[in-house]
Amino acid sequence: MTIFKLATLTAVLAASLSAPAQAQTSDKLQEVLERGYLVFGTGSTNPPWHFVDEQNELVGFDVDMGRLVAKALFGDTEAIEFVQQSGDARIPNLATDRVDLTCQFMTVTAERAQQVEFTVPYYREGVGLLLMxxxxxxxxxxxxxxxxxxTVAVLQNVYAEEMVHAALPEASVDQYDSVDLMYQALNSNRAQAAATDQSALRWLMVQNPDRYVDAGYGWNPQTYSCAVQPGDQRWLNFVNTVLREGMTGVEFPFYAESFKQWFGAELESPQIGFPVEFK
Structure with missing residues (x-):
């Protein structure tokens, strides 16, 4: 064997031996534990998901999911630093390691799954019909x-009419460029229903229990999950465990209390015995 070939083989072997060691250098879970608090990305302008309340505190369902993870890490829901970010910063802030975890009513899509790793779902969104x-x-x-x-009022969108007609094929559709105008149309009877996100519908009913009702039909489902930077399976597994046990296990009371506060719905306690998520 020539000296050149021997040197090349040695270099290849060295690289292959060092690769597993390099792959193990990224350990977000250990990094967060050593830091002592979770750096959590979310928004601040979309109730009931994330918004600033009258006490100038960041609150909402997404915020509670961050606190649930902080509690799992440190036994303390306050061991968390919030990074308030716009929707278009959700993926970049993960990519640049500015945040450990993002929960910001983020719809799971195949395109996004090429850029981040999604956790198990923590909410299923859809369109509903709000009535007086x-x-x-x-x-x-x-x-x-x-x-x-x-007539159905809906937020202006290129697919708005098609979306409404999927549920009510014969209805007239009025589009508005803000949700406030859409709800004003319903309040003034210029529209007999408003097509809006189920989460927004539930929040409005929590805030105005005697004013609005849910028509009782939902469509256009989409999945909300939290997201982490790709490549750290241990961190993803940990966050998945926290969310899953919040929805089905030991932390169910925390999840259920938050769900009731923001969506006004009492969740049934998970069935004892065979794990319902595997049915």
């Missing part, structure tokens, strides 16, 4: 029966 509690139409069946006699 004292309005002419009591539920989805009544809206269907009314056919073309009703």
């Amino acid at each position: 509690a004292n309005g002419q139409y009591a539920d989805y069946a009544a809206l269907q029966e009314a056919g073309s006699d009703i």
Whole structure:
């Protein structure tokens, strides 16, 4: 064997032996534990997910998911530093290691999954129909029966009319460039229903329990998950464990209390015996 070939073989072997060691240098879980607090990315302008309350505190369902992870790490929901970020900063802040974890009503898509690693889902979003509690139409069946006699208000979007007609094919559709105008149309009876995110619908009902009702129909499902930087399976496994046990196990009371506070719904306690998530 020539000296050149021997040197090349030695270099290849050295690289292959060092690769596993390099792969193990990234350990976000250990990094966070040594730091003593979680750096958590979320928003601040979208109730009930994340917003600043009257006490100037950042609150919401996404915020509570961060506190749940902090509690799992340190036994303290306050062991957390919030990075308030815009929607378009969610992926860049993970990529540059500015945050350890992002929970910000982030819809799971195949395109995004090429850039981040998604956790198990913690919420299933969809579109719902908001009605006035004292309005002419009591539920989805009544809206269907009314056919073309009703008008549905919706936030302006290139797919808005198609989306509404997937649920109510004969309804007229009025599009508005802000959610406030959309709800004003409903309040003034210029529209008999408003098509909006189920989470927003539930939040409005929590805030105005005698004013609005849910028509009882949801469609256009999408999954919300938290996200971590790719490449650290141990950290992803840890966050998945925390979220899963929040929804189905030992931390269920924490998750259920938050769900009730922000969405006004009582969750059934997980069934004892066979794990329901595997049915």
